[in-house]
Structure formats: structure tokens, C-alpha cells
Amino acid sequence: MSGLAHYLEDEGLSTVVVALVREHVVKISPPRALWVPFEMGRPFATPNNIGLQQRVLKAALSLLDAPGTEPVLQDFTEEAGNLHDSNWIFPALLSNESVIAEAKSILPSWHKAQTRIGKTTVGVSGLPPETVVEFIDRYFSSDPMPNPKGMALVSRARFAIDDIKLIYFESAFANGGQPSSHQLNEWFWKQTLAGKMILDFQEAARIGDNENLRLISGSLVPPERTYEYT
Amino acid sequence: MVRLADIPEPERSYMAGLECTPYAHKPFTKAVAPALRHVAIVSSAGLIVRGQRPMLSNDVGYRAIGADVEDSDILCSHVSINFDRSGFQQDINVMLPRDRLNELEAEGSIGKAANTHYAFMGATHPDQLEDKAREVGKEMLSLGVNTVVLAPV
Numbered sequence: 001m002s003g004l005a006h007y008l009e010d011e012g013l014s015t016v017v018v019a020l021v022r023e024h025v026v027k028i029s030p031p032r033a034l035w036v037p038f039e040m041g042r043p044f045a046t047p048n049n050i051g052l053q054q055r056v057l058k059a060a061l062s063l064l065d066a067p068g069t070e071p072v073l074q075d076f077t078e079e080a081g082n083l084h085d086s087n088w089i090f091p092a093l094l095s096n097e098s099v100i101a102e103a104k105s106i107l108p109s110w111h112k113a114q115t116r117i118g119k120t121t122v123g124v125s126g127l128p129p130e131t132v133v134e135f136i137d138r139y140f141s142s143d144p145m146p147n148p149k150g151m152a153l154v155s156r157a158r159f160a161i162d163d164i165k166l167i168y169f170e171s172a173f174a175n176g177g178q179p180s181s182h183q184l185n186e187w188f189w190k191q192t193l194a195g196k197m198i199l200d201f202q203e204a205a206r207i208g209d210n211e212n213l214r215l216i217s218g219s220l221v222p223p224e225r226t227y228e229y230t
Numbered sequence: 231m232v233r234l235a236d237i238p239e240p241e242r243s244y245m246a247g248l249e250c251t252p253y254a255h256k257p258f259t260k261a262v263a264p265a266l267r268h269v270a271i272v273s274s275a276g277l278i279v280r281g282q283r284p285m286l287s288n289d290v291g292y293r294a295i296g297a298d299v300e301d302s303d304i305l306c307s308h309v310s311i312n313f314d315r316s317g318f319q320q321d322i323n324v325m326l327p328r329d330r331l332n333e334l335e336a337e338g339s340i341g342k343a344a345n346t347h348y349a350f351m352g353a354t355h356p357d358q359l360e361d362k363a364r365e366v367g368k369e370m371l372s373l374g375v376n377t378v379v380l381a382p383v
Binding site for chain 1 (some may be wrong): 234245246247248251253255256261262267270274283285286300304306309311313316319323324325327333352356357359364366368371375376377381
């Protein structure tokens with residue numbers, strides 16, 4: 001982001017960077033930067049916390065009022081708070097007969113969650129949500145599903161895996177609650193057959209002959225812990 | 231997902247130590263008064279509008295997200311797995327705080343919230359983004375934008 005700030009300032013725009021990785025803005029030193037103490041992926045803090053999001057945005061914009069032309073780096077000190085929801089459980093009993101059966105059994109929760117949230121972020125793969133799990137499940141089989149026109153097969157697989165995670169994570173909000181990302185990751189990677197399928201896919205991609213698949217294998221599973229389906 | 235500080239080694243050091251070359255030339259554009267600020271948001275989350283081609287790793291392009299695009303049609307195609315998406319799934323403002331910006335315009339804290347915001351692929355090296363960044367800069371200036379909030383993931 002600091003690199004973009006450099007070019008935009010050079011074009012005549014005043015910029016302020018909201019930064020999650022303090023080390024990076026210290027190195028590049030853009031004209032104005034606000035470091036925020038939130039988890040990665042959440043530069044504006046907590047979903048639906050309008051007050052906190054406004055305070056972050058106002059703090060960032062206030063750096064435009066700093067005198068002089070020396071770079072300004074300010075820390076935003078308000079924390080997002082405890083994000084763990086101890087009452088949260090996944091809102092439905094999922095089939096454990098097969099990953100395909102599990103995926104089918106999660107769809108009612110996914111539809112319910114969409115109604116509750118008012119939107120879905122699923123769709124980046126372009127595959128129908130009803131078949132996206134099967135696409136990955138059959139990927140290395142002797143009978144893979146056809147790849148629709150418009151996207152290379154490896155890219156389709158990567159985005160299909162994104163969509164699978166999005167379907168499951170969205171479904172987790174069907175009955176409300178505020179599970180943390182840690183809770184969601186623990187549940188998805190350790191307790192769902194879809195999570196296990198992706199872990200197996202990652203390993204097959206990592207050791208396989210397809211160089212493009214090997215390249216994406218590192219971007220399928222979060223790095224902060226080793227997951228094992230239990 | 232966790233803060234960078236909570237990610238165990240060696241990933242933490244890898245991410246913190248990613249190449250960030252300081253620029254010899256330090257452009258600085260003086261800010262206008264708050265009431266005159268016309269503010270756009272530029273995200274590095276690889277956001278796309280539903281139906282557009284997703285951004286790939288090292289993508290040098292960008293996407294414009296107009297005010298008429300519904301929240302439900304904004305998707306995240308960022309290559310990295312190192313960040314949480316569940317916040318974005320519940321509330322787009324966690325990554326692209328366009329509603330908050332509109333509220334600042336309504337209360338008079340800024341002059342105007344831009345009608346169009348932009349997204350790049352943050353995993354791409356900044357040097358490779360120069361042409362498109364300058365292109366977006368010129369486009370924003372042509373639309374009257376004078377101030378940019380850069381939002382990472």
C-alpha cells in the first residue's frame with residue numbers, strides 16, 4: 001500500500017495508509033500512515049462495529065492535518081476487544097457420510113445465513129455452489145469434472161477452494177453469533193470433511209508433477225498452525 | 231486468523247521482512263482542508279465485481295467499484311491465505327469502509343465521498359503496479375478526487 005501511496009502522491013493526490021504490518025510502513029515511510037492493531041484482513045476492525053470503524057477512518061484522515069512534510073506514522077491504540085464467542089456452535093448437524101453429502105447438508109444453513117447477512121461473498125470461482133465441492137473432490141480422480149471455459153484449470157481449482165471455505169464460513173453465521181476467525185478455522189479445518197479434502201488436495205498438489213499446482217499449494221491453508229482432521 | 235505478531239515463525243519473520251525498498255524520491259502532496267476533501271478508497275484486497283475475472287497472483291490490473299455496485303456483488307479474489315475473510319463476509323466495511331466514508335460526508339467531516347473506489351492485488355510487487363497506479367491516480371483526479379485512503383488486508 002505504501003508503494004501505491006508513493007505513485008498517487010506523485011500524481012498529486014494526498015494519501016493516508018492504514019497499515020496492518022507496522023514493519024512495512026517503517027521501511028517505506030509513506031507521507032502519512034496509521035498502524036492499526038487488528039488481525040490481518042480486518043484493517044477497519046470489527047464487522048458491524050460502526051463506531052470503531054468510524055474512529056479508525058477519522059484517525060487516518062486526521063493525519064492529513066499534520067503540519068510539515070515529514071512522514072507521519074501514528075499508532076491507533078484502541079483494540080478490537082475479545083472476539084471469542086463461547087456460545088457459538090455450528091448451527092446444523094452435518095452429514096459425515098462423504099464430503100459430497102456434507103456439502104449438500106450445509107446448503108440450508110448457507111441459504112439461511114445469506115438471508116440473515118443479506119449477501120454472499122461466494123462466487124469467485126464461477127462454479128455453481130452446489131457442485132464446487134465435487135469439483136475439488138474429483139480433481140485428481142480418473143473422472144474429473146469438466147472445467148467451464150474462461151479460466152485455467154489450476155486457477156479454477158484455487159478459486160473453487162476459496163468458494164468452499166466461503167460457503168462453510170458463511171454458513172457458520174446462520175443462527176447469528178460472532179465466532180472469531182480462530183474459532184471458524186479450528187472448526188473448519190479440524191471438524192469438516194471439506195477441510196480435510198482441502199488439506200489432502202494441498203498435499204497432492206505439493207508433491208505432484210504439475211508445477212502450477214505446486215505453486216498454489218502454499219496458498220490454500222492458513223500458515224499459523226498445522227491442522228489435522230480429527 | 232491472527233495479527234502478524236501472533237503468527238509463529240518462520241512465517242512471521244518472512245512476512246515482516248518482505249522486501250520494502252524505500253524510495254529515493256519522496257513525493258508529498260499537501261492536503262486540502264477537510265471540507266474540501268473528496269475522498270476515495272484504494273484497497274489491496276484483490277476485490278472484484280461479481281462476474282469480472284478474478285485477480286491472479288502478481289496481477290498488475292485494478293478494478294473500479296462504483297457506488298451502484300451492491301455489497302453482495304463485491305468479491306475478494308486475493309491470492310493470500312494469510313488474512314481473515316470472515317469479517318469481510320459479514321460486513322464489507324471491514325475492508326472497504328465506503329459506508330463509513332459516506333457517513334463522514336453526511337456529517338460534514340469531509341467534503342465528499344467518491345462515487346468510485348478501487349482495488350489492486352496487494353501481493354503484486356509495487357514496482358509492477360506503477361503504470362496502473364498512475365492511471366488510477368489520473369482517473370481519480372479527473373473525477374475531482376484529491377484524497378485517498380489506502381486500505382490493506
